[in-house]
Amino acid sequence: xxxxxxxxxxxxxxxxxxxxxxxxxxxxxxxxxxxxxxxxxxxxxxxxxxxxxxxxxxxxxxxxxxxxxxxxxxxxxxxxxxxxxxxxxxxxxxxxxxxxxxxxxxxxxxxxxxxxxxxxxxxxxxxxxxxxxxxxxxxxxxxxxxxxxxxxxxxxxxxxxxxxxxxxxxxxxxxxxxxxxxxxxxxxxxxxxxxxxxxxxxxxxxxxxxxxxxxxxxxxxxxxxxxxxxxxxxxxxxxxxxxxxxxxxxxxxxxxxxxxxxxxxxxxxxxxxxxxxxxxxxxxxxxxxxxxxxxxxxxxxxxxxxxxxxxxx
Amino acid sequence: xxxxxxxxxxxxxxxxxxxxxxxxxxxxxxxxxxxxxxxxxxxxxxxxxxxxxxxxxxxxxxxxxxxxxxxxxxxxxxxxxxxxxxxxxxxxxxxxxxxxxxxxxxxxxxxxxxxxxxxxxxxxxxxxxxxxxxxxxxxxxxxxxxxxxxxxxxxxxxxxxxxxxxxxxxxxxxxxxxxxxxxxxxxxxxxxxxxxxxxxxxxxxxxxxxxxxxxxxxxxxxxxxxxxxxxxxxxxxxxxxxxxxxxxxxxxxxxxxxxxxxxxxxxxxxxxxxxxxxxx
Numbered sequence: 001x002x003x004x005x006x007x008x009x010x011x012x013x014x015x016x017x018x019x020x021x022x023x024x025x026x027x028x029x030x031x032x033x034x035x036x037x038x039x040x041x042x043x044x045x046x047x048x049x050x051x052x053x054x055x056x057x058x059x060x061x062x063x064x065x066x067x068x069x070x071x072x073x074x075x076x077x078x079x080x081x082x083x084x085x086x087x088x089x090x091x092x093x094x095x096x097x098x099x100x101x102x103x104x105x106x107x108x109x110x111x112x113x114x115x116x117x118x119x120x121x122x123x124x125x126x127x128x129x130x131x132x133x134x135x136x137x138x139x140x141x142x143x144x145x146x147x148x149x150x151x152x153x154x155x156x157x158x159x160x161x162x163x164x165x166x167x168x169x170x171x172x173x174x175x176x177x178x179x180x181x182x183x184x185x186x187x188x189x190x191x192x193x194x195x196x197x198x199x200x201x202x203x204x205x206x207x208x209x210x211x212x213x214x215x216x217x218x219x220x221x222x223x224x225x226x227x228x229x230x231x232x233x234x235x236x237x238x239x240x241x242x243x244x245x246x247x248x249x250x251x252x253x254x255x256x257x258x259x260x261x262x263x264x265x266x267x268x269x270x271x272x273x274x275x276x277x278x279x280x281x282x283x284x285x286x287x288x289x290x291x292x293x294x295x296x297x298x299x300x301x302x303x304x305x306x307x308x309x310x311x312x313x
Numbered sequence: 314x315x316x317x318x319x320x321x322x323x324x325x326x327x328x329x330x331x332x333x334x335x336x337x338x339x340x341x342x343x344x345x346x347x348x349x350x351x352x353x354x355x356x357x358x359x360x361x362x363x364x365x366x367x368x369x370x371x372x373x374x375x376x377x378x379x380x381x382x383x384x385x386x387x388x389x390x391x392x393x394x395x396x397x398x399x400x401x402x403x404x405x406x407x408x409x410x411x412x413x414x415x416x417x418x419x420x421x422x423x424x425x426x427x428x429x430x431x432x433x434x435x436x437x438x439x440x441x442x443x444x445x446x447x448x449x450x451x452x453x454x455x456x457x458x459x460x461x462x463x464x465x466x467x468x469x470x471x472x473x474x475x476x477x478x479x480x481x482x483x484x485x486x487x488x489x490x491x492x493x494x495x496x497x498x499x500x501x502x503x504x505x506x507x508x509x510x511x512x513x514x515x516x517x518x519x520x521x522x523x524x525x526x527x528x529x530x531x532x533x534x535x536x537x538x539x540x541x542x543x544x545x546x547x548x549x550x551x552x553x554x555x556x557x558x559x560x561x562x563x564x565x566x567x568x569x570x571x572x573x574x575x576x577x578x579x580x581x582x583x584x585x586x587x588x589x590x591x592x593x
Contacts, residue, residue, distance in 0.1 A: 036436065119576060208324030
């Protein structure tokens with residue numbers, strides 16, 4: 001390669017060492033793919049791809065495994081958590097860039113980033129001991145008595161509100177993923193050129209109108225990238241959800257039902273897998289999750305690259 | 314009401330909602346941290362650090378084994394992950410500057426930063442646990458280092474790119490080979506940034522549980538042996554919090570308080586240093 005210095009042997013050696021170190025990323029990605037495919041080959045041969053992804057029958061005793069219930073659980077907790085988190089996160093970003101006085105901008109931004117630094121097991125534990133009882137005593141009965149009486153939405157709020165269910169898990173997950181969207185959205189909002197905003201002010205727009213009609217459209221790409229990044233993170237969350245989701249391999253229809261996500265199933269059942277097909281099916285689940293998150297995170301990165309290109313023009 | 318008043322009111326309501334959103338975010342933070350502090354400080358006592366665990370359901374006992382285990386796993390993960398990350402970032406920012414190779418590795422690294430940590434756990438299980446036939450602290454350390462490497466690599470690359478090129482040119486003009494320029498000039502210039510990146514990556518992996526669940530597993534006894542299952546604070550919190558005993562729950566809160574304090578202190582320190590050093 002031309003970039004490696006060939007004249008000085010020590011220089012050449014150092015450049016080789018650093019080059020090999022940087023190849024570790026490729027090794028990690030290819031390694032994970034290869035090992036997951038190799039370990040799940042037994043389950044892939046037995047259950048195929050379409051059948052595994054669409055069957056909800058997770059039966060360790062009969063040795064038939066289907067991932068549909070897990071994939072459904074992952075998707076629904078992630079979707080619900082995004083629904084709750086994204087408006088709050090964008091609101092936080094608007095607050096930090098527009099409403100907050102200058103001396104508060106730094107501390108509040110740092111405080112929101114602290115939410116991302118708290119270990120996920122703390123979220124899980126707090127959810128189990130504090131949030132779940134509150135949900136089951138106050139919030140879920142309240143939801144059942146208000147929205148739960150409406151004709152179509154009633155299906156979503158059936159069942160005994162025990163607190164260990166999809167809704168609690170989604171709330172905890174949403175708190176966890178707020179910082180990712182909030183900080184990327186804030187950075188994107190700050191990159192809007194002042195000239196553009198000032199021209200809007202000059203024709204008489206109010207502060208909110210500038211945000212709605214100038215800042216938000218300009219930073220669409222960045223905000224979207226942040227949202228998809230939160231999605232990717234939410235897909236892979238284990239400990240925050242493991243405490244409060246229950247572990248029910250069933251496609252649940254109510255928010256008050258227990259469910260199972262891929263991550264929680266892996267955490268709970270991996271060390272208990274008694275036979276080869278069971279373990280191989282768990283690796284198959286891990287492969288499905290890895291593919292899902294890799295694609296999601298790649299899409300997020302694509303948006304963020306496009307946003308960077310656009311803002312630095 | 315004329316249009317101007319309507320626009321003003323609409324703006325006021327919208328910005329009020331955004332303030333509400335910020336309040337909600339801060340509310341969760343204060344609620345969670347407050348809960349951890351209240352429950353944790355109540356259960357904190359010196360025997361937590363000095364004693365090994367009591368038999369299940371029996372009062373007393375401590376988490377010495379878990380603290381020591383967590384320290385060892387994190388230390389070994391740092392020893393593996395930081396050199397690989399720093400050297401890799403150096404290659405991308407120096408020798409491979411502006412090449413397509415560097416851009417590809419950079420993008421892939423950013424993607425892998427957020428990979429589900431439990432998938433890393435299963436990967437290392439198949440790689441280091443099954444072939445050897447037993448769980449080990451080393452497997453846990455390697456799993457954590459796999460999570461650490463992309464983080465350290467990206468922050469090193471960013472910090473090194475911020476050192477002005479003229480600094481390197483001055484060293485080249487004196488006849489230094491590139492590796493000397495890197496080690497003696499560029500590293501010195503970016504030292505604060507790289508060290509802070511390392512601190513933040515340690516803060517990130519110190520709180521991880523999922524990768525340790527099937528690599529270093531857990532151990533109810535005090536052990537220095539990294540070749541066998543070793544206790545970790547996070548896995549112990551998982552076990553105790555899910556358990557049925559009140560004494561276990563109390564110890565889990567105390568351990569949660571200690572680890573949260575440690576990680577938040579590292580994170581705040583790291584971000585403050587970055588802000589101070591790279592004030593724009």
